[in-house]
Amino acid sequence: xxxxxxxxxxxxxxxxxxxxxxxxxxxxxxxxxxxxxxxxxxxxxxxxxxxxxxxxxxxxxxxxxxxxxxxxxxxxxxxxxxxxxxxxxxxxxxxxxxxxxxxxxxxxxxxxxxxxxxxxxxxxxxxxxxxxxxxxxxxxxxxxxxxxxxxxxxxxxxxxxxxxxxx
Numbered sequence: 001x002x003x004x005x006x007x008x009x010x011x012x013x014x015x016x017x018x019x020x021x022x023x024x025x026x027x028x029x030x031x032x033x034x035x036x037x038x039x040x041x042x043x044x045x046x047x048x049x050x051x052x053x054x055x056x057x058x059x060x061x062x063x064x065x066x067x068x069x070x071x072x073x074x075x076x077x078x079x080x081x082x083x084x085x086x087x088x089x090x091x092x093x094x095x096x097x098x099x100x101x102x103x104x105x106x107x108x109x110x111x112x113x114x115x116x117x118x119x120x121x122x123x124x125x126x127x128x129x130x131x132x133x134x135x136x137x138x139x140x141x142x143x144x145x146x147x148x149x150x151x152x153x154x155x156x157x158x159x160x161x162x163x164x165x166x167x
Contacts, residue, residue: 009165053091101123
């Protein structure tokens with residue numbers, strides 16, 4: 001397995017998966033859902049610490065397989081996807097952490113920007129296509145999403161499996 005070559009890669013929304021897991025029902029149930037990536041770009045520098053990422057997902061695209069739950073998540077009581085249609089991440093300056101890389105940046109959701117750290121556990125080249133696996137934990141209260149305490153957990157774990165093509 002080789003690392004992707006330095007350059008700029010455009011993330012492919014059709015081949016990228018953004019999974020979100022959160023506790024619900026006072027921590028008794030884990031809800032698994034997905035969001036749709038709308039755009040993204042990864043720039044890999046010769047010196048990895050000069051690399052950067054920016055990505056956007058559609059807040060209203062949340063899908064868990066339960067239409068009632070999905071409508072509730074995107075409603076004004078939680079994400080308010082009509083008022084805040086995008087969730088964005090921008091980060092730069094990854095630093096090594098064991099076999100992973102930590103990428104500091106910020107997430108903007110629900111009209112609020114908060115710091116976020118993404119752990120990149122995989123970055124590989126596959127026939128000229130860059131493939132990445134990354135994880136992050138977000139605290140929804142950092143974005144002013146405070147309703148439904150107990151019914152919806154405070155943190156959301158994200159797993160991003162992204163595919164980028166040379167720009």
